[in-house]
Amino acid sequence: MPDAKNPYATWEENFRTHMRSRREALGITQTELARELRAKGLSFHQQTVQRVEGGERPVRLDEAFLISDALSFPIYSMVKPPEGEIGSMYTAIDRLRRAAARAQEEVLEAESAFADSAEFLAIEFEDLLQRESDRSGAVVRWGAAWMVKARRVQDSLSDTARSLNGITDDSDDDWTEIAVPFPNVAEDFRWIDDEVDPWVHMPETERPEAMADMQPMALYDYVRDYMENWNEQHPEAP
Known part of the structure; x- marks a missing residue:
């Protein structure tokens, strides 16, 4: 549940939701994502990705941008509420384009x-x-x-x-x-x-x-x- 004392809690929750669903749709494991983020300069490991997706660890702004880049998903879309079937379709299309x-x-x-x-x-x-x-x-x-x-x-x-x-x-x-x-x-x-x-x-x-x-x-x-x-x-x- 969003933290009422934190007006940005909903954004963070949306980010985590998109991060997990996007990663899974692309067929990327937590370990693989962590490896790519380390290549971008972040001290991420599989456990770090797991904690972020599980809401156990907050995400800094620079990390959010690099995670979005690694998942090829715009940062503004990462913080928006999930769009149901349309959002899933977008992810499926992007996965197809990566494969192509x-x-x-x-x-x-x-x-x-x-x-x-x-x-x-x-x-x-x-x-x-x-x-x-x-x-x-x-x-x-x-x-x-x-x-x-x-x-x-x-x-x-x-x-x-x-x-x-x-x-x-x-x-x-x-x-x-x-x-x-x-x-x-x-x-x-x-x-x-x-x-x-x-x-x-x-x-x-x-x-x-x-x-x-x-x-x-x-x-x-x-x-x-x-x-x-x-x-x-x-x-x-x-």
């Missing part, structure tokens, strides 16, 4: 790592094109199918990063215009998607775009069988 921010970092890191491998694939595919004069041949179509797979993954990662940015971005900019800072190395091979020579007269199932729908092992079997048949038909080849 972490996911966005992971996606961008994955995109960067994948781009390195895709670039290596593109270099090897370029060499393959130099060696194979017939772009309608099975080997070129096999390599092109893997380029299509790589492009699809890069496009998907970029789209995911943009979608996550729509949750995490606080700016007034169009969140769909986020600049994903990784070049799509398959961009130079967009002709693979074009329904022009060398594949326009081929059955759709034999075009790289359709072959890219095949499972990896099926693609390996495809080119292996082709190479085995070719070797049988050209035993004199080195």
Whole structure:
């Protein structure tokens, strides 16, 4: 119960209520919160957080601001009466945004790592094109199918990063215009998607775009069988 002799007791009670509910909604333990507050310069331990939330220890103004910052919740909201369903919804949304921010970092890191491998694939595919004069041949179509797979993954990662940015971005900019800072190395091979020579007269199932729908092992079997048949038909080849 608020202390009638302390006109700020209700504010403190509201702060404790928000502190506990906010921490729990974010999935942060008392120990983890104490560790973060120590990093901000406060001499807090798990027991300190427990006593504050339990009303056994008052909160100084500087502590209140740092606790609010650690919980990413405005100080003025921390001292307001709980807002029932609306306040709970706000907390749930903010928890979602925190998770999206972490996911966005992971996606961008994955995109960067994948781009390195895709670039290596593109270099090897370029060499393959130099060696194979017939772009309608099975080997070129096999390599092109893997380029299509790589492009699809890069496009998907970029789209995911943009979608996550729509949750995490606080700016007034169009969140769909986020600049994903990784070049799509398959961009130079967009002709693979074009329904022009060398594949326009081929059955759709034999075009790289359709072959890219095949499972990896099926693609390996495809080119292996082709190479085995070719070797049988050209035993004199080195």
